[in-house]
Amino acid sequence: MKNTLIIILVFSAIQAEIYDVSIPENDTASYTYADFRMWVNDSTDTLQGIYWFMHANNGDSRNIVSDSAYQALxxxxxxxxxxxxxxxxxxxxxxxxxxxxxxxxFAVLAQHDEISFIPFFINGYSWGGxxxxxxxxxxxxxxxGFITQKGGYHDTTDAGVAIEVPGLMFVAENDLPYRIENLTGIFLDHRPLGAKWILAMEQGVGHTLVTDYPFLNSFFNTVADLRLPNAVDVFQPITLNTLPDSIGWLGNQDTWTIGSWDCYDGNFDSSSWFPSKDVGEHWQTFVSENWVYDTSACDPVFDSSYVFFTVGIHxxxxxxxxIITTNNDDLINQCRSQLDLPEDERMLHINGYLDYGDGGFNxxxxxxxxxNEWLLAEMSIGLCNGDPEDVENDLDYWINTVGQxxxxxxxxxxxxxxxxxxxxAWVNDGYLSGIHMPGDTVHIWSDLDPITMTFQRWTGDTLLVADPNEWHTTFIMPDNDVYFYAQQDSTGPIGFEYETIQGLENPKNVYYKFPENSTGTIFLFHGGSGNAEGFANRVEIIQFSQDALQKGYGIIITESENATLNTGLNRWLLETWTIEQNIDVANIQALIDTFTVRGNINAQDPIYSAGVSNGGNFSSIVAHALNFNAAVMYSAQGNPPELYQVTETPTVFCPAKYDPALGGGNWAAHMNFDTLQSRDIPSVFYELDHSPVYPQRFARIPGIDLSLSNDLFNEFLTMGFIDNNHYFTVLDDSIQYLYMTNPDSFSIL
Structure with missing residues (x-):
């Protein structure tokens, strides 16, 4: 707005400031008046958003800033x-x-420049909604996100992209019909379009303020946790996370039953969409007045009535x-009668119907x-007489053709x-479900296909997990059952573009991919014995690239000059740090120039580098030489150390804790990190600990299915390559050497 008069008052409070701003009309406006009051906690370094409570018609909500409960929220x-x-x-x-x-x-008054860019969350009552x-x-x-409580004159036309903003809409059973019809109609018109909205009818009341603060606050906190990016520059326009439909839970407006996206059995188009199970449970309690707790069935939940039996093969x-399980008393008694007999006299066999997955117990x-879909039989006729290994080796035939x-x-x-x-611990769309002792550290993995999917986050009991945004994470087992749901998106294969592009002296092999409206570029650098083609096809690189592309970053993969010249030693040059003296640096600048001319790279957007081993060290050098926004090093110590006494580049060190190539407990990497810290250069040190292997681990590799992965796991376990805690006891080089020198010692590999 132009030529506006800003009226400003400042009130001091203990450990907080309250600011008042009024924006009078100008010649082009006709809103009458607009007065605002904001409370900012002095101890908050950087604000992440603005919670705005809006008043009813002819009201004034400015005093809300003095409400201690809202301040705490x-x-x-x-x-x-x-x-x-x-x-x-x-x-x-x-x-x-x-x-x-x-x-x-407010940004100027509070000396918080981010207020000009951070998002709003509005909770409005009646007219305020x-x-x-x-x-x-x-x-x-x-x-x-937004909450609208019981208003009756919401705009009923198409909401456009606002359907992606999570909304909580309240109506009241005893309110005037036009208010109920207005919001209900908007909800029902937009839910078939994918609106991430909730409709909640408050029973037995009229046009009153909703005071179920656990429900209101759960919605706010969940939406804030999900939609605010993990790493964001709040001093420029922020791109909020768009929530995938599949992370949601849904609620039936008639029966008040809720269910996860994969398990819900109601009509999606007329059901409320919740950003988490917790919000869904609060909605269910609110609309049913604590009468309904039903959840749509999905994977079976085994309570204490279920008994588990190990099945052997004579x-x-x-x-x-x-393993099989049942809570059928007759079956349980039959099994226990068999256990009363000597093992060689237990002649009743198991005949049961099959399904995919371990079911949480097998x-x-x-x-x-x-x-409960099995029995003990003296005789069975048909094709179902097979070994467990037969089923594992041909799941489709046994489950879809034989069936049992x-x-x-x-x-x-x-x-x-x-x-x-x-x-x-129940892990939906992931591994490993099972019984764990309270206090145990438990690893869980999503069943992510790194070639065609991206992981979004865990939902369920996420307060327990170390990092809900990582496809592999850990939690400390409590003294109760817990539930985790892996939320992931199908993206399809990445489909890198390939071409040779002229470098400083020679054409370079280049693999690249840019999303629409790219917000930045990441260069990825191979290790000392690698090349562009091999690096672009590595599972870890594809998974990294899928995540980066989904977040709006372009990916460029090329190779060192040594690799182009086929010298036999494909290392990146580390001895010199300038574009004039280092041809690898000059080649990267040539690629930047090419993609800038093509319009793939915008001059104002950030450029980052990441590399592995020797490529990790080069990542730090090229970022310094070309003034990149940040550098990341995996399995690298940051050689030469003199660089970190002069570079201004923010740097992330990601060494592996047990990497034999670095040795010395990654002391050199930490020394370089300490050097940057002492110079106040932004830097982070992440040391990757080893993690256990699991039976499905090798299916992440293209060409290996779950059956073969399980066989490989068992073979490595039998040969002593994996210990009882499922950690590898040898390096992959040792397994490769043994296979090359004595392949007959392996029956699967």
Missing amino acids: VNGQNFALMGAHIFNMHMETGIGDAVIAAMDS QFGYHFTRWIPERML GSEDESNY DPWSWHIIP LCNWSSFIKEEIGSEIEGPW
């Missing part, structure tokens, strides 16, 4: 708290522009054992017999339900 997310005194809710009057102008004024909804439609890119080793197999397993030599070997006691 926003402090938890490093938000400012704002109220307002506004007359008009229609954006065409200029009121939206007045809000933005007020934020610029209508304002919040209209503001969301007007500027959805600045809206983290004449076979323990490797053929598998680890390490990739199949299971469906709980009835090995005639199978028998009930032992009851494990009473021996293995403890809480369960």
Whole structure:
């Protein structure tokens, strides 16, 4: 807005500041008045957003900034708290522009420049909810989420991209019909379009403020956690995370049953969409007044009524054992009767229907017999007489054609339900479900296909996990059952473009991919014995690139001059640090120039480098020489150390804790990190610890399915390459050497 008069008052409070800003109308505006008040905690270094409570018609919500409960709420997310005194809710009057102008004024007053860019979360009552909804439609890119409570004059036209902004819409059973119909109609019109909105009917009340603060606050905190990027520059326009549909839970408006995206059995188009199970449970409690707790069935949840039995095969080793479970008393009694007999007299075999996955109990197999869908038989006729290994080796045939397993030599070997006691961890779309003792550190993995998928986050009991945004993470087992749900997106193969592009002296092999509207570029550098083609096809590089592309970054992979010249030593040059003296640096500049001319790289966008081993060391050099925004080194110590006494480049060190190529406990990498820290150069040191292997691990490699992965795991375990805690005891080089010199010692590999 131009030529506006800004009226400013400042009030001091203990450990906080309260600011008032008024934006009078100018010649082009007609909103009457717009007064704002903001509370900022002095101890907050960088604000992440603004929680804005909006008043009812002819009201004033500015005093909300003195509410200690709201102050505590926003402090938890490093938000400012704002109220307002506004007359008009229609954006065409200029009121939206007045809000933005007020934020610029608050940014100056509070000395928090980020206020000009950070997102809003609006909780509005009645007319205030209508304002919040209209503001969301007007500027959805600045809206983290919104709550609208019981208004009756929301705009009913197409909301456009605002359907991606999570919304919580309240109506009341005893409110005036037009209010109920207005919000309900908007909800039902937009849910089939994918609107991430919740409709909540409050029972037995009329046009009153909603006071279920656990519900309201759960929605706010969940939306803030999910939509705010992990690493963000709040001093420029922020791109908020768009939430995938599949991370959500859904709720039936009639029965109040909730369910996860994969398990929900209701009509998606008319059901509320929740950003988490916790929010869904709060909604269910609110709308049903604590009467309904139903969840759509999905993977079975085994309570204490279930008993687990190990099934053995007469004449076979323990490797053929598998597990079944039931809570059918007759089956349990039959099995226990068998256990009363000597093992060689247990002649009843198991005949049961098969399904994919271990079912949460039949680890390490990739199949299971469906709980309660089995019996003990004296005789079975048909094609189902096979070994557990047969099923594992041809899952499609056994599950989809035969349908059941009835090995005639199978028998009930032992009851494990009473021996293995403890809480369960249930991992949906991931590994490893099972019983764990309270206090144990437990590793879980999503079943991510790194070639065609990207991991989003874990949902469920995420307060327990070390990092809910990592596809492999850990948690400390509590003294109760826990549930984790892997949320991931299908992207399809990455499809790098390949061409030879002229470097300083020679054409370079280049693999690259740019998303639409790229926001930055990442160069990736191979190790000392690598090349561009091999590096671009590595599983880890593809997974990294998929994640980067989804976040808007372009990827460029090329190779060292030594690799181009086929010298036999493909190392990047590290001895010189300038474009004039280092041809590898000059080649990278040539690629930047080429892609800039093509329009793939924007001169104002950041450029980053990341490399492995020798390529990691080069990452630091080229970033210094060409003034990149940051450098990342994997399995590298940062040689030469003199560089870190002069470079201004923010640097991330990512050495592996047990990397034999570096030795000395990564002391050199840490020394270089310490040098940057002492010079106040932004830097981070992440030391990657080893992690256990799991039966499905090798299926991440193209060409290896779950069955072969399980066989490889068991072979390595039998040969002593993996210990009882599932950690490798030898390096991959040792396994490769043994295979090359004595291949007959391996039956699977």
